[in-house]
Each structure stands twice: as C-alpha cells, then as structure tokens.
Amino acid sequence: MAIKGVLRASMMQIRVLNMEDSVKFYRDILGLEEVCRTTDGKVCMKGYDEFDHHTFTLRLADKPGLDFLAFKVSCPDALNEIEEKTKEFGLPYEVIAANTDQPGYGKRLAVQLPTGHRIDLFAEVEMAENHPDLHNPDIWPGGKQPKGCGATMVDHALLFGPNSAEAVRYMKEVLGLGVAEVAKTPDGEGDACTWLTGSNRPHDVAVLEFDQPGKIHHLAFKLNSWTEVGRAADILTINNVMIDAGPMRHGITRGYTLYFFDPSGNRCELFAGGYAYYPDMPVRVWDFDQLGKGIFYYDRKLKENYLEVIT
Amino acid sequence: MRKQYVISIKEKTNISCYEDETLLNALYRNNMQDIVFGCFGGGCGRCLIRVEKGVYEIIRRMSKEHINKESDDKLLACCVQPRSNMEISIL
Numbered sequence: 001m002a003i004k005g006v007l008r009a010s011m012m013q014i015r016v017l018n019m020e021d022s023v024k025f026y027r028d029i030l031g032l033e034e035v036c037r038t039t040d041g042k043v044c045m046k047g048y049d050e051f052d053h054h055t056f057t058l059r060l061a062d063k064p065g066l067d068f069l070a071f072k073v074s075c076p077d078a079l080n081e082i083e084e085k086t087k088e089f090g091l092p093y094e095v096i097a098a099n100t101d102q103p104g105y106g107k108r109l110a111v112q113l114p115t116g117h118r119i120d121l122f123a124e125v126e127m128a129e130n131h132p133d134l135h136n137p138d139i140w141p142g143g144k145q146p147k148g149c150g151a152t153m154v155d156h157a158l159l160f161g162p163n164s165a166e167a168v169r170y171m172k173e174v175l176g177l178g179v180a181e182v183a184k185t186p187d188g189e190g191d192a193c194t195w196l197t198g199s200n201r202p203h204d205v206a207v208l209e210f211d212q213p214g215k216i217h218h219l220a221f222k223l224n225s226w227t228e229v230g231r232a233a234d235i236l237t238i239n240n241v242m243i244d245a246g247p248m249r250h251g252i253t254r255g256y257t258l259y260f261f262d263p264s265g266n267r268c269e270l271f272a273g274g275y276a277y278y279p280d281m282p283v284r285v286w287d288f289d290q291l292g293k294g295i296f297y298y299d300r301k302l303k304e305n306y307l308e309v310i311t
Numbered sequence: 312m313r314k315q316y317v318i319s320i321k322e323k324t325n326i327s328c329y330e331d332e333t334l335l336n337a338l339y340r341n342n343m344q345d346i347v348f349g350c351f352g353g354g355c356g357r358c359l360i361r362v363e364k365g366v367y368e369i370i371r372r373m374s375k376e377h378i379n380k381e382s383d384d385k386l387l388a389c390c391v392q393p394r395s396n397m398e399i400s401i402l
Contacts, residue, residue, distance in 0.1 A: 311374070
C-alpha cells in the first residue's frame with residue numbers, strides 16, 4: 001500500500017433541526033442507507049459504495065451545522081503517531097473510546113482546530129453489513145440499485161473559521177495532508193482558502209478564513225459522473241429541494257457539482273470527477289479576483305450570497 | 312382551490328402567498344430583491360422578518376442561533392405560513 005497515514009475524509013456527524021424530515025431527505029432523496037439508530041436518538045447512515053459501518057450521523061439539535069468531520073487513518077500505529085505529533089503541535093484533543101457514541105468505530109482522537117471545528121481521526125471500524133460486493137462484484141451491493149440520487153460516499157467539507165492558516169499548518173504538518181489548491185487573499189499576501197487532500201481526491205477538506213468559528217459552507221457526497229449530477233438535479237427538483245447552484249463545473253478541483261440545502265439549511269454538494277491528486281503535484285494558485293471562475297467555472301463570477309449563506 | 316392571503320411588505324409592495332407555502336417561497340416567486348434567499352430551511356438566518364400584523368403558523372423549527380424565542384415577532388420567512396392577510400417588515 002503506497003498511500004499511508006490519513007487516507008480520506010470518510011465520516012461526519014451533522015446537526016439537524018428535525019430528525020424524520022432529515023432521514024427522509026438523506027435516505028430517500030440523496031440515496032444513503034439508514035444503518036442504525038443510537039439509544040440517544042442519533043441516526044447513522046452510509047453511501048452504497050462505502051465499506052465502513054456507517055459514515056454519516058445525524059444528531060437532533062437546536063441549530064444546524066457540523067459536529068465533526070472524521071478522517072480515516074491507515075493503521076493504529078499511524079493513529080498513535082498522529083496523537084504524539086498533535087501533542088507536540090499543541091492542539092487540544094481528547095480520546096474517544098471504541099464503540100461509544102459511534103457504533104462500530106474504534107478509538108478516535110477528537111482534535112479541536114483553531115477554526116472552531118472538531119476533526120476526528122480513527123484507524124479501526126467494523127465493516128458495514130451492506131457493503132460493496134467483494135466476489136464477482138456487481139456495481140451496486142447485491143446488484144440492488146441505490147435510491148434517489150445514489151450518493152456513493154462522504155467526500156469532503158468546506159469549513160469556515162478564524163485562524164485558518166494555523167489549522168492548515170496542523171493538517172499539513174501533523175496529518176500529512178497535501179495542499180492541492182489555494183485562493184489568495186485580496187492583497188495576495190495570505191491564503192483566503194486552502195484545499196487539502198489525504199490521497200487521490202482533489203480535496204478532502206477545504207478551509208476558508210472567516211470571522212465566526214466552527215461554521216460550514218457545505219458538506220459533500222460523491223457521485224460517479226457528470227450524468228449522475230444532472231440526474232440528481234432532476235431528482236432534487238422533482239422533490240422540491242431548494243437548489244443553490246449548478247449543475248456546473250468548478251475550476252478549482254475541476255469537479256462537476258450541484259449545491260442544495262437539506263431540510264435544516266445545511267448546504268450539501270453532490271460532487272463528481274475532478275483530477276487525481278498525487279503528492280508530487282505543485283500547488284495550484286487562484287488570485288482572489290478569479291475566485292468566481294474558480295468556483296463557478298462557466299459563469300465566471302460568484303453567485304450572490306454564495307459565501308454568506310452558511311450554517 | 313388553494314387559499315391565498317395578501318402579504319403587505321412595509322414601505323414596499325403587496326404580494327400574494329398561498330396558505331400552504333412559506334412567506335419566503337412567495338417572496339421568491341415574486342422575485343423580491345429586498346430579502347436574502349438563503350437556505351430555505353431555518354438554518355442560515357438570512358430571511359429575517361418582523362411580523363407587524365396578522366396570523367401565521369410556524370411550520371418548522373428555526374435555528375436557535377438566529378431565533379431565540381418562537382414567540383418573538385422576529386421570525387425567519389422560510390419557516391412561516393400565513394393564516395390571514397399579513398403585514399411584515401424585511402429586516
């Protein structure tokens with residue numbers, strides 16, 4: 001295995017204002033599978049192309065947003081190394097014991113980023129009961145077509161918060177993530193936004209400098225193709241889901257994309273394509289005044305409120 | 312037939328809103344430029360209004376970060392349906 005250390009953004013827990021509406025949205029419209037419910041009422045879900053026990057947890061709360069984004073690490077030794085380096089780096093963290101708040105998960109490190117976000121790291125998780133076929137595999141588990149948009153897996157999240165340069169430094173130096181692209185600040189001196197990746201995705205997480213801590217712009221699931229993004233837009237429209245932007249293409253990552261809101265106002269993205277990242281690739285740089293083209297490649301300008309509407 | 316009410320937007324114009332749609336949806340249909348169209352889910356807090364007159368129903372929860380008490384006259388337009396003619400201010 002050539003890819004080691006942090007493999008990918010593989011799991012997240014979000015807050016929702018109404019559990020049953022949210023389950024219907026993520027299960028019936030986006031096409032995730034409901035895996036289990038915890039005794040404290042959380043609902044655990046996953047995409048059809050994921051092997052891990054569950055990858056997406058909904059928690060009922062009085063405000064929407066992200067509880068944490070979790071990265072899967074290649075092995076327990078790599079996790080121990082990250083713990084040591086996190087101590088040295090000086091960010092606060094706690095250890096969450098196996099099989100507590102997330103069924104099927106091993107030990108996790110919960111690290112508090114200076115942006116106000118929590119990121120978790122784990123190496124071990126039980127295999128999902130309904131996982132992709134392993135012997136003479138069909139394209140869908142058991143040959144059964146996924147529901148709705150057919151979201152395949154958790155893909156990435158865009159975090160908004162202060163001290164983003166320090167958070168990026170932690171993710172580079174301790175987690176070993178590569179920087180695929182950056183957007184410069186208007187004066188060109190600093191980075192307004194940074195796109196980071198653990199392995200071959202063009203991004204697993206992006207961080208944008210923002211005055212309020214702990215905010216998310218969007219959370220993303222993966223689709224297979226531009227065709228699936230178009231079909232997803234049809235399905236969202238049929239179900240009266242508010243589409244925010246797209247279907248369209250990003251200049252940054254080169255992905256095909258569609259943004260919309262879940263029933264609690266969390267912005268979601270369905271993302272397909274993008275280039276394959278390798279750690280020897282240099283950083284691609286966007287000037288601040290080209291950010292419109294970076295995000296809305298065809299329109300070449302930022303949509304009004306796109307960067308202001310957040311949870 | 313779908314019942315509809317007149318929504319007077321203070322110092323602006325009047326629009327119609329169906330009983331089974333939110334105030335924000337009616338503002339969106341009428342292409343109102345005075346309000347921010349955000350998440351439509353009670354989460355982002357961008358469609359803040361004040362109810363000056365009228366009867367309404369709150370049809371979904373609003374984020375506590377933006378609305379502390381549902382008894383307040385400040386509400387998110389995406390979470391409110393009219394039950395009478397109304398007068399509102401866009402904040």
